[in-house]
Amino acid sequence: MAILPAYARIAGELRELIRDGTYPPGTRLPTIGRLCDVHGVSEIVIRQAFALLRTEGLVETRRGGGTVVRGRPPARRLAMERYRAETAPAAVPATSFTVDHQITWRDYRLDRSYSRHRADEELSALFAVEPGTLLLRRYFVFWARGEPQQISTNYLPWSLVEGTPVADPDREPWPGGTPAQLAFLGHPATRVEEAVRSRMPTREEADTLRMGTGVPVLTITRRMFSGDRVLEVCRDIVLPADRVVLDYAIDL
Template sequence: MADELRRRIEAGAVPAGSLLPSESALMAEFSVARGTVRDALALLRSEGLVMTEVGRGTYARPIVPVRRLASERYRKELEQVRSGELGTSFTADQQVGWSAYSLDRDFREVPASEAVAELFGVEPGTMILERHFLFRTHGVPQQMSVSRLLLEMVSGTPVADPENEPWPGGNTSQLYSLGHTITSIRERPRWRIPTAAEIEALRIPGGVPVVAITRQTYVGDWVAEVAHIVMRADRVELDYLLDLT
């Protein structure tokens, strides 16, 4: 039964966003018990093919916009810094204007854990400004991140004031305002099961993993920022050009 419903969804016989037959209708069509129907729907939910809402029923998962993450997106922030354009790498990825962009933020001063200290190349316990962000487009949550900066670098500056977020030009502009020009960025993505907090914040349906990216932002050989970024995997396409010439 699950195989047949999966085939119909993947073939488009059940269009994205449309309701599947009711449990009673599926029981009659496949001559199975209600428990078998529920087990099949649970399997399809775990695969991310269907979603169930109380009062509506079970429906084929809608097609969602895919965000293309390409290696050149941070060059866009350099262009924005130079031109004064209102935007960040996030708005460029989303292809939205500044007015459609908003974020929730929470700033904390914390000692660096061993893992974070290693990414920065500093001693554990070094004080860090930890910035928790939830990015939205048109009010819809798209991305979570924790961006970390060395406290001694930003303490008492506008960068340390959450009221200045969102900041046009993003991290590139913020570091530039402190006299630092980004020279390279290293990102390490991995796919994993979302946490309960991520499911709630990003409204992740069952069966959908997340892309978790660890980012190190370099000024020369020095790591100026460390970030951990989380996005729904069904809304992300990674596109990196590796130039070996």
């Protein structure tokens, strides 16, 4: 059995103490000096151990605050059922995002940027339209309780939304989200397809979502159909992987 380097062994011990709750979220880890004394190693070894834990997204180092255990309770995406919140009549405003995060409309914030965009090869294939077809591009950052939680870049055919309230960013957030907007336009969604991948975030994504070092993102490419026609493409929904659980139920 290979002998681990000292920094990896120490990181492993700290990792287990974090996972078993000895160091719960928000707890400051022992100082570098204290860990040097306990393990009989130099400062550089402890710094390497901390660096490894940071790349795993378990801790963050705060200026003047030491190294602290990160903690973000995961939101739960009910992938097969979540869109029902946007298609069923509701007594209060809601979207699938507010349901995921169990927040009220008052705790929900949506930053947005709208522009017209020509379909590239990938978008034209997803929409099953000619390359160069004019689309409405909508870039959203979703907030819950004052924290950014999700980025979404979605596209709608310009011919469908031109001159309608759906193309007006001042109408957002729209109760019921995109399914409600498609229904408003006379084309209720009848099918949703999602493809899930994982990757490391871009610098912009990590900054926007206030992510810790070393945390990957889940990216979801979504298509909404009305009958046989694709009327919305999200490329992509971007979610920090340490804040979300994807739940799937398959009836056989």
